[in-house]
Amino acid sequence: MITADRKPFDEIYAMTEGHDKVLVAGCDTCVAICLTGGEKEAEILASEIRIRAKEDGRDITVEHTAAIRQCEWEYLEMISDEVDSFPLVLSMGCGIGIQSMAERFAPKQVMPAVNTNMLGMPQEHAVWLERCAACGECVIGETAGICPVVRCSKSLMNGPCGGSHAGLCEVVGPEGDETECAWALIWERLKAQGREDLMFANREPKDWSKSSSGGPRKMVREEAKPV
Amino acid sequence: MSEALGTLKAGSHLERVLSEGRFAVTGECGPPKSADRSVIEEKVKLLKGYVDAVNITDNQTAVVRVSSMAASHIAQSNGIEAVMQMTCRDRNRLAMQADILGAATLGIRNILCLTGDHISFGNHPKARGVHDLDSITLIRMFKDMRDDKRFQSGEEMDVAPPLFIGCAENPFGDPLEFRAMRLGKKVAAGADFVQTQCIFNIPRFRMWMDEVRSLGLHKEIKILAGITPIKSAGMAKYMAKNVPGMDVPPEIIDRIASRDKGEPQQEEGKALAVEMIKELAEVEGVAGVHVMAVEWEAAVPEIVERAGLMPRPAVA
Numbered sequence: 001m002i003t004a005d006r007k008p009f010d011e012i013y014a015m016t017e018g019h020d021k022v023l024v025a026g027c028d029t030c031v032a033i034c035l036t037g038g039e040k041e042a043e044i045l046a047s048e049i050r051i052r053a054k055e056d057g058r059d060i061t062v063e064h065t066a067a068i069r070q071c072e073w074e075y076l077e078m079i080s081d082e083v084d085s086f087p088l089v090l091s092m093g094c095g096i097g098i099q100s101m102a103e104r105f106a107p108k109q110v111m112p113a114v115n116t117n118m119l120g121m122p123q124e125h126a127v128w129l130e131r132c133a134a135c136g137e138c139v140i141g142e143t144a145g146i147c148p149v150v151r152c153s154k155s156l157m158n159g160p161c162g163g164s165h166a167g168l169c170e171v172v173g174p175e176g177d178e179t180e181c182a183w184a185l186i187w188e189r190l191k192a193q194g195r196e197d198l199m200f201a202n203r204e205p206k207d208w209s210k211s212s213s214g215g216p217r218k219m220v221r222e223e224a225k226p227v
Numbered sequence: 228m229s230e231a232l233g234t235l236k237a238g239s240h241l242e243r244v245l246s247e248g249r250f251a252v253t254g255e256c257g258p259p260k261s262a263d264r265s266v267i268e269e270k271v272k273l274l275k276g277y278v279d280a281v282n283i284t285d286n287q288t289a290v291v292r293v294s295s296m297a298a299s300h301i302a303q304s305n306g307i308e309a310v311m312q313m314t315c316r317d318r319n320r321l322a323m324q325a326d327i328l329g330a331a332t333l334g335i336r337n338i339l340c341l342t343g344d345h346i347s348f349g350n351h352p353k354a355r356g357v358h359d360l361d362s363i364t365l366i367r368m369f370k371d372m373r374d375d376k377r378f379q380s381g382e383e384m385d386v387a388p389p390l391f392i393g394c395a396e397n398p399f400g401d402p403l404e405f406r407a408m409r410l411g412k413k414v415a416a417g418a419d420f421v422q423t424q425c426i427f428n429i430p431r432f433r434m435w436m437d438e439v440r441s442l443g444l445h446k447e448i449k450i451l452a453g454i455t456p457i458k459s460a461g462m463a464k465y466m467a468k469n470v471p472g473m474d475v476p477p478e479i480i481d482r483i484a485s486r487d488k489g490e491p492q493q494e495e496g497k498a499l500a501v502e503m504i505k506e507l508a509e510v511e512g513v514a515g516v517h518v519m520a521v522e523w524e525a526a527v528p529e530i531v532e533r534a535g536l537m538p539r540p541a542v543a
Contacts, residue, residue, distance in 0.1 A: 170472065
């Protein structure tokens with residue numbers, strides 16, 4: 001799923017400056033599951049803005065809504081009447097949802113209330129880990145189901161660098177979090193599968209043209225187009 | 228060019244020393260964090276005559292410095308052959324190939340292909356790390372340029388860069404059982420020589436060499452054992468704790484710490500380096516040493532001398 005983290009409140013509040021009608025729009029799909037931008041979180045953010053605005057002596061109307069999915073036109077249609085009556089929308093959808101709203105309701109100002117951060121999964125309750133780079137050329141069939149592109153800090157394709165130690169990556173997160181070395185995981189799982197010879201073969205340079213280096217990507221499914 | 232080179236690939240001094248079966252000594256010089264040519268000249272002059280070639284690091288520890296190509300050129304202008312280091316962190320394959328063509332036109336013949344320390348360790352942690360290639364695909368790209376006159380894309384070129392291609396390997400990195408095989412991958416990719424991570428744990432290094440020999444790799448690649456003279460107990464502790472991939476056993480730290488701070492600890496560090504060089508030189512398959520005296524280049528001449536490695540060979 002796509003995960004996102006709410007922006008700091010002060011940054012969001014600053015977006016409302018000069019506005020007296022603000023709609024906070026949640027999205028009830030990915031960002032709701034990661035507890036960031038669903039209807040409930042949109043309601044909470046709207047309340048926070050009202051409270052701060054009241055403290056600041058501002059006369060402001062802040063309401064909230066949520067689309068089932070902000071990234072699909074038909075779900076945006078369902079909230080269009082509500083959205084139309086607000087000049088400023090703070091979207092809590094992911095980057096895709098925010099852009100869909102900005103396009104559907106252009107030239108209305110749609111601002112991001114979240115930072116979209118990854119394609120990840122909940123490893124445990126309230127902890128998400130990145131799992132996919134959407135690189136356009138999946139190699140995990142040869143790496144025991146573990147993605148080296150996104151789970152190795154250097155996107156190495158030929159095994160661990162010299163900084164792999166005791167199963168951990170040399171890179172430590174900003175909060176001091178330890179990261180598993182993807183290639184140590186790959187090595188162990190390939191051994192368990194009896195396929196460690198896959199580690200010994202030299203892999204070719206990755207084709208990044210299938211990733212974002214090739215420009216914005218487009219997928220067309222001809223057979224699914226309406227006749 | 229191939230006729231003049233005979234069986235040599237680049238004809239560099241380092242390649243000649245190693246191909247003649249002489250025990251090689253390489254040093255290391257980190258360029259400065261400012262546009263100061265004199266720092267590079269002073270550092271390389273300290274090593275001149277005591278090493279066969281000097282590695283010029285490439286934004287080491289992800290900190291911006293004078294480029295390895297420019298510093299390599301300055302070293303060679305001062306009469307000491309360079310091993311130009313190149314990491315995959317700061318350049319994509321276009322920039323890497325452009326730089327290697329540029330280096331070749333400047334007469335730089337030795338190149339060391341590295342993954343590079345992660346960008347988060349350096350002084351621009353907000354920069355975008357490139358990692359278009361990894362060290363193994365980098366080696367292969369340069370080999371194909373040299374041997375087949377082909378760019379990575381497959382396109383042909385007129386004049387190939389004559390390169391003596393090096394790599395690094397860390398016998399102490401995990402998973403330990405993969406480390407010799409990783410060198411095998413680099414050999415298969417086309418590496419001619421390898422300089423190892425600094426060795427402090429000799430028993431572990433010997434185990435790695437056993438695996439290397441059992442794979443027959445020592446016959447296909449020249450192996451230079453990495454040596455770092457320890458300047459103080461503080462430095463040893465720092466390396467043990469903070470430098471990724473470094474294995475500094477407690478007894479090494481204790482040995483240095485047993486002496487008084489300052490000169491006595493430096494003496495102990497030099498003595499240890501000399502002992503280790505002598506011991507490593509006896510290991511079957513070790514073709515030379517790579518002395519990385521980090522910000523302590525002045526110690527190198529004495530260490531090389533005391534290790535019995537002087538005079539350095541003049542080669543044809």
